[in-house]
Amino acid sequence: MTALSGPAEHLALSLTQGGMQRMTARVLAALLFTQEEAMTAGDIVEALGISSGSVSTALKSLSTVGLIERVPAPGSRRDHFRVREGAWARLMSGQNAIVTVMRDAAEQGIRAAGADSPAGRRLAEMRDFYDYLWRELPALIDRWQTKQADQAGPTTQAD
Structure with a gap:
């Protein structure tokens, strides 16, 4: 091998x-x-x-x-x-579906356990974390792509 x-x-x-x-x-x-x-x-x-x-x-x-x-x-x-090219940003963009699934699972758990219970409070932290990712991830990926485009700069040929 x-x-x-x-x-x-x-x-x-x-x-x-x-x-x-x-x-x-x-x-x-x-x-x-x-x-x-x-x-x-x-x-x-x-x-x-x-x-x-x-x-x-x-x-x-x-x-x-x-x-x-x-x-x-x-x-x-x-x-x-x-x-x-751009595979890693594409992969992270695809993670939005997982973020939504995790956030929704936490929300369902809160409803089942009760918001004021210890489990509900732990699940609320999970939900809030995935809410944060949902809001921030697209902007983070956009900034990365802009940075990559800026670093590539214009393509010119030397004379």
């Missing part, structure tokens, strides 16, 4: 500890650490020494959440994949 480099394996382990499936984390690490612009599923199978089924499942999962994309490769009939 071919292993990822130390830093890539560390990243994959960190992603796994954060809740990502192990093979999905390894595939994402391979795509992040490759020196190529994109990789085919076969390239990933070879690099990681894992089954094509595991790679296929991981690629589908990463595509679904918007972290990776298929890209054309002139002269090749195989799909090529790369990490999508």
Whole structure:
């Protein structure tokens, strides 16, 4: 089995500890650490020494959440994949659905436990936290995207 480099394996382990499936984390690490612009599923199978089924499942999962994309490769009939530009902001934008689910669950818990109960007070803190995230996350992502665009600056060619 071919292993990822130390830093890539560390990243994959960190992603796994954060809740990502192990093979999905390894595939994402391979795509992040490759020196190529994109990789085919076969390239990933070879690099990681894992089954094509595991790679296929991981690629589908990463595509679904918007972290990776298929890209054309002139002269090749195989799909090529790369990490999508702006992937991290896209991923966090997608977290808004989770924020809403958590906030709604806390609100239901407050109604069930009673607002003045110890459980109700704990759940109110949870609800208030997710309310705060709901309000702040879009602006935070917008500021990040503006900062990235400002850093990229205008593209000019030297004479």
